[in-house]
Amino acid sequence: MHAAHQEDRDPGSGDGAPGSARAGSYQAGSPSAGSREAKGSGAEGSRAAGRTVFEPAEIGRAVTRIAHEILERTNGAGDVVLLGIPTRGVPLAHRLAGRIEEVEGHPVPAGSLDITMYRDDLRLRPARALGHTAVPASGIDGKIVVLVDDVLYSGRTVRAALDALGDIGRPRAVQLAVLVDRGHRELPIRPDYVGKNLPTSQRQIIRVLLTEVDGEDAVLLSDSSGAPGGDRAGR
Amino acid sequence: MNRHLISAGDLTRADALLILDTADELAQTATRPIKKLPTLRGRTVVNLFFEDSTRTRISFEAAAKRLSADVINFSAKGSSVAKGESLKDTALTLEAMGADAVVIRHGASGAPHRLAGWVRGSVVNAGDGSHEHPTQALLDAFTMRRRLGRLDGLRVTIVGDILHSRVARSNVLLLSTLGAEVTLVGPPTLIPVAVGAWPCSVSYDLDAALPKSDVVMMLRVQQERMNAAYFPSVREYSRRYGLDGTRMAMLPGHAVVMHPGPMNRGVEIAADVADSARSTIVEQVANGVSVRMAVLYLLLGGSEARS
Numbered sequence: 001m002h003a004a005h006q007e008d009r010d011p012g013s014g015d016g017a018p019g020s021a022r023a024g025s026y027q028a029g030s031p032s033a034g035s036r037e038a039k040g041s042g043a044e045g046s047r048a049a050g051r052t053v054f055e056p057a058e059i060g061r062a063v064t065r066i067a068h069e070i071l072e073r074t075n076g077a078g079d080v081v082l083l084g085i086p087t088r089g090v091p092l093a094h095r096l097a098g099r100i101e102e103v104e105g106h107p108v109p110a111g112s113l114d115i116t117m118y119r120d121d122l123r124l125r126p127a128r129a130l131g132h133t134a135v136p137a138s139g140i141d142g143k144i145v146v147l148v149d150d151v152l153y154s155g156r157t158v159r160a161a162l163d164a165l166g167d168i169g170r171p172r173a174v175q176l177a178v179l180v181d182r183g184h185r186e187l188p189i190r191p192d193y194v195g196k197n198l199p200t201s202q203r204q205i206i207r208v209l210l211t212e213v214d215g216e217d218a219v220l221l222s223d224s225s226g227a228p229g230g231d232r233a234g235r
Numbered sequence: 236m237n238r239h240l241i242s243a244g245d246l247t248r249a250d251a252l253l254i255l256d257t258a259d260e261l262a263q264t265a266t267r268p269i270k271k272l273p274t275l276r277g278r279t280v281v282n283l284f285f286e287d288s289t290r291t292r293i294s295f296e297a298a299a300k301r302l303s304a305d306v307i308n309f310s311a312k313g314s315s316v317a318k319g320e321s322l323k324d325t326a327l328t329l330e331a332m333g334a335d336a337v338v339i340r341h342g343a344s345g346a347p348h349r350l351a352g353w354v355r356g357s358v359v360n361a362g363d364g365s366h367e368h369p370t371q372a373l374l375d376a377f378t379m380r381r382r383l384g385r386l387d388g389l390r391v392t393i394v395g396d397i398l399h400s401r402v403a404r405s406n407v408l409l410l411s412t413l414g415a416e417v418t419l420v421g422p423p424t425l426i427p428v429a430v431g432a433w434p435c436s437v438s439y440d441l442d443a444a445l446p447k448s449d450v451v452m453m454l455r456v457q458q459e460r461m462n463a464a465y466f467p468s469v470r471e472y473s474r475r476y477g478l479d480g481t482r483m484a485m486l487p488g489h490a491v492v493m494h495p496g497p498m499n500r501g502v503e504i505a506a507d508v509a510d511s512a513r514s515t516i517v518e519q520v521a522n523g524v525s526v527r528m529a530v531l532y533l534l535l536g537g538s539e540a541r542s
Contacts, residue, residue: 114260117274117532127236127537129253130260167269 050207050220054196059179059217062195063092066177067099069193074144079172081143082110085161086131088150091212092179096148109136113147113168118160135168145171146193150208152178155189180219182206236533239351239358243369243409251413255377257529258522264301265525275304278535281334283325284361285311285341290496290520291361291371295338298527304535307334322346326353336535339363357534365399365460371495372405374526376413378515379450381522382491387414392444394420394476395454395503398427399461402495403454407435420444421476424465425456441476445485452493453478453504469502479505483513491515 054062071077077100084093090112097110114131116122147161158176165174177193182200200206200221207220236250246254264270280299284292292308299306309329311317316325322341329337336357339347344366351358362368380386391410397403397419407417411434419426420438430437438444445451456472466472478492486492492504492513500506509516 117272117536122274122536123538125538127533127535130257132260133263163273167271168267 050205050222052218053198053221054180054219056217059195059219062179063095064099066193066195067096067103070096070146070175070177071100071103073175073192076104077108079143080108080146081136081138081140081171082108082146082148083113083135083140083161083165084110084148085157086112086114088208088210088213089148090132091210092150092177093146093148094212096146096177109138111136113161113164115157115160115164118163120156120160133164140165140169140171142170142172144173144175146175146177148177150179150210151206152176152181152189152191152194153184153206155185155187158189159187179208180206238534239347239360240369240530240534241347241351241358241360242367243372243405243412244367246369246409246412248412248414251373251376251409254373254526254529254533255380257533258373258377258525259381261528261532262522262525265521271301271303273303274532274536275299275302278304278335279307279333280304280336280338280531280535281307281309281329281332282361283309283329283337283339283341285316285339285346286362288340288361290523291340291368294520294523295359295361295370295527295531297524298531301524302528302531302536304335304531307332322350323353326350330354330356336531359530359534362401364401365404365457366401367405367408368401368495369405369409370523370527370530371402372409373530374519374523375402375406375452375493375495376409376415377526378493378519378522379415379491381518382515383449383489386410389415389449390418390447391415391450391452392418392420392448393452393454394441394444394478396425396456396465397421397430397454398425398465399457400454404433406452407433411435418444418448422466422472441478441482442485445482446487448486449490450493451478451486451490452495453498454495455497455499455503473502477501477503477505478508480507483508483511486513493519495519 070080074080082093082097084090093110097108100108111134112132114133116128116130145165147158149157162174165171175192178191179195180198181191181194182198184202198206203224205222205224209216209218211217237245264272282292282295296306296308334356336359337350337354338359338361339350340361341347341363344364346363347358347360360367360369376386379389383389393403393406403419410417417435418438419430419435420441423439426437483492490513492508494504494516496516498504498509500509508514
């Protein structure tokens with residue numbers, strides 16, 4: 001998932017994205033250097049390189065709070081369908097569904113929505129492997145779809161997700177839940193539920209680790225030089 | 236992945252699995268109300284068919300259109316080829332029209348390989364003479380994996396006119412890459428001389444091979460490529476190498492019957508076998524679209540600048 005944010009940044013750095021101008025020109029000088037660097041250092045996988053900004057317990061509390069907010073805002077989550085964006089949005093969607101069921105006692109359908117085929121930067125890199133799309137059997141027509149992702153950055157992933165949703169059905173409403181909002185939007189997109197607002201510079205890298213994918217829960221912040229890697233190849 | 240798909244033998248195990256996994260995801264779009272993805276918007280795919288074809292051409296056309304590519308269909312009949320234009324000049328014409336991919340079927344083995352040297356876009360082999368038909372092998376492997384859940388260690392028996400079959404060659408190459416054990420069965424006159432170099436075993440006795448098969452793939456006798464008598468009569472061929480109800484009963488309970496089409500009912504496959512629950516023939520056609528979408532996406536979906 002984190003790779004997406006790396007990739008998202010590349011096209012954006014050229015067209016005057018918000019944030020420090022110096023950071024922008026630094027990126028524009030070598031459009032894909034940042035992500036390649038991150039990929040290269042992936043083998044090290046040392047989380048020591050990043051500063052922990054979100055402890056496991058905080059992630060748990062944030063998920064619980066978002067679950068309660070979804071319940072309040074949707075009057076008991078009766079028609080809610082949670083769709084996680086691969087990779088790390090998917091376990092988050094299932095965690096939210098679990099919390100909501102604990103509180104309300106009725107299950108909430110959760111699934112995944114791969115957006116690779118709808119990306120706006122497909123032509124900037126070699127064709128990538130697709131993630132898995134699993135729309136709950138109930139479908140999304142007339143439902144309130146809550147898109148779930150780990151990090152909200154440029155907003156391009158969410159735009160792609162909105163396009164993908166339109167081809168699957170017609171939800172009554174679409175909402176957005178993210179664990180971390182790091183700012184630097186390049187599109188008019190805002191989240192409805194946020195785990196934590198994390199002001200960052202565009203040079204920094206946010207990395208979300210989840211037990212289901214990475215074996216542990218944490219959110220790490222590091223500078224792009226010597227950034228921790230992770231499974232970039234997935235996206 | 237290479238820039239072109241000319242031979243199933245060019246695919247590594249990782250490439251082949253990537254295509255099959257991608258096809259698995261893309262197969263889902265066939266069940267959605269909108270069966271279209273915007274991925275190849277603005278790309279042009281040319282279907283260049285010098286030989287007759289129903290399902291392959293339509294399948295490639297459907298695959299390209301579901302990915303939002305523009306499709307130009309070209310068939311040799313009624314084109315300048317009938318006036319004596321060469322393959323190279325035809326290719327350069329397509330090049331000038333901005334084809335991002337050329338899907339070619341040609342009667343001459345090696346034509347796609349030559350074409351790949353002349354055009355800048357990707358070349359996809361949709362069958363060249365009696366050489367190869369890699370997307371057919373991919374869709375066959377995809378169908379086997381969907382029906383039986385695995386490819387590793389699967390026992391696949393390919394029966395019939397191996398000599399003239401591009402499907403058999405591509406399947407042998409791809410399936411051996413993916414870990415399946417392939418046995419070719421046919422009359423000795425229809426087994427290629429060089430088969431000893433292929434990664435498979437050979438048998439002349441269909442009845443002995445059937446009980447040991449998870450998959451049996453029947454091939455059509457390609458009369459149009461035959462310039463001599465390879466067997467005494469169609470009736471005798473059918474008796475010894477045709478799959479009828481009695482022979483089908485010799486297969487293990489889980490085994491499936493495949494046919495790349497077009498089939499000659501009553502010759503290599505009996506009508507009741509073709510229409511039985513074991514038959515994957517119609518499934519193979521549906522899977523063909525998903526697999527060809529995967530191939531077109533992986534060849535054209537990414538950056539143009541490739542090393």
